[in-house]
Amino acid sequence: MVSEHSDAPGGDSAALALKILVAGGFGVGKTTLVGAVSEIRPLRTEELLSEAGQSVDDTDGVDHKTTTTVAMDFGRITIRSGLSLYLFGTPGQDRFWFLWDELSQGALGAVVLADTRRLEDCFPAVDYFEHRHIPFVVAVNCFAGARRHGATDVSRALDLDRGTPVVLCDARDRDSGKEVLIRLVEYAGRMHTARLLDSVG
Amino acid sequence: MQMTEDMTGTPSEEGAAEEGSHWYDNEAGPLVRPYAMTGGRTRPGPSGVRFDLIALVTLDPGAPAVDDAPLGPEHRNLLDLCRPETQSVAELAAGADLPLGVVRVLLGDLLELGCVTVSRPVPPAQLPDERILREVIEGLRAL
Numbered sequence: 249m250v251s252e253h254s255d256a257p258g259g260d261s262a263a264l265a266l267k268i269l270v271a272g273g274f275g276v277g278k279t280t281l282v283g284a285v286s287e288i289r290p291l292r293t294e295e296l297l298s299e300a301g302q303s304v305d306d307t308d309g310v311d312h313k314t315t316t317t318v319a320m321d322f323g324r325i326t327i328r329s330g331l332s333l334y335l336f337g338t339p340g341q342d343r344f345w346f347l348w349d350e351l352s353q354g355a356l357g358a359v360v361l362a363d364t365r366r367l368e369d370c371f372p373a374v375d376y377f378e379h380r381h382i383p384f385v386v387a388v389n390c391f392a393g394a395r396r397h398g399a400t401d402v403s404r405a406l407d408l409d410r411g412t413p414v415v416l417c418d419a420r421d422r423d424s425g426k427e428v429l430i431r432l433v434e435y436a437g438r439m440h441t442a443r444l445l446d447s448v449g
Numbered sequence: 450m451q452m453t454e455d456m457t458g459t460p461s462e463e464g465a466a467e468e469g470s471h472w473y474d475n476e477a478g479p480l481v482r483p484y485a486m487t488g489g490r491t492r493p494g495p496s497g498v499r500f501d502l503i504a505l506v507t508l509d510p511g512a513p514a515v516d517d518a519p520l521g522p523e524h525r526n527l528l529d530l531c532r533p534e535t536q537s538v539a540e541l542a543a544g545a546d547l548p549l550g551v552v553r554v555l556l557g558d559l560l561e562l563g564c565v566t567v568s569r570p571v572p573p574a575q576l577p578d579e580r581i582l583r584e585v586i587e588g589l590r591a592l
Contacts, residue, residue: 263507265503265504266503266577292543293543293548294548295550322502324540328588331584333585334503334537336502336539353501430589434582437579
């Protein structure tokens with residue numbers, strides 16, 4: 249008999265881990281944000297893809313087998329003994345989207361990092377989380393030299409659902425990153441409550 | 450997701466590249482196909498447990514003596530990593546420097562043998578209660 253057990257919801261005795269995803273375009277600062285708030289140096293896990301990778305990779309004319317490695321960087325924040333938060337940077341390339349389904353299973357929510365100089369890079373992530381009803385906040389990483397845009401402008405440009413928070417942040421800054429996470433957890437809580445009310449109403 | 454690393458590639462097939470040094474990389478050391486460590490298995494054992502990235506792995510205090518168990522060095526390495534404190538699957542993969550798929554198979558073995566217990570994370574689409582979320586927010590503020 250396999251001794252896998254499920255944590256009792258709210259049980260103090262069982263250790264609980266929560267997952268937050270950090271998504272956004274390539275080079276927008278996902279790992280930087282994870283590193284800024286994580287208590288450990290961001291770690292890297294790798295997933296090997298062979299068949300799945302081959303179906304999308306153009307391997308014509310290449311006679312050796314391809315095994316693609318997709319890396320995911322992650323960090324951890326221990327809230328207290330037995331309660332920790334894990335932050336996962338999602339793979340940046342669009343062709344690894346199928347990995348997101350696994351990553352987003354049971355996730356508390358997501359941070360979509362955006363760069364106003366190439367806002368379109370975060371459209372796929374916004375679409376993904378909206379369609380799956382995963383609570384997310386858009387965090388605009390204010391790069392030096394980038395023109396400042398207000399949160400409302402970004403919200404309008406992304407055509408976000410009403411209520412989806414947009415936060416201006418500096419992904420390198422710990423306090424700024426903390427603030428983004430706090431906004432996300434608050435929002436996830438509100439979304440959850442609203443859904444519960446919906447289901448009883 | 451299908452994780453079927455092809456294990457049929459034997460050295461004789463691959464070695465046709467005429468490079469004897471093909472199997473040793475100066476920087477990385479000996480090249481071993483990752484799923485060789487699992488005996489070619491790409492999925493966890495008969496229980497078919499799918500370990501989430503943040504499933505927490507704890508050494509089972511009532512576990513049989515490790516010395517008696519049919520464990521490979523990679524299995525033992527995972528157990529050693531769990532010894533100081535509970536580890537998530539992702540942390541184990543990073544700590545052992547093995548791909549996630551491989552770690553999942555090895556953990557399946559350890560679970561079958563009763564060496565570890567694995568906690569399932571919060572079920573999909575079900576958030577922890579408000580009290581825990583408040584705790585998280587307060588914890589983040591206090592960082």
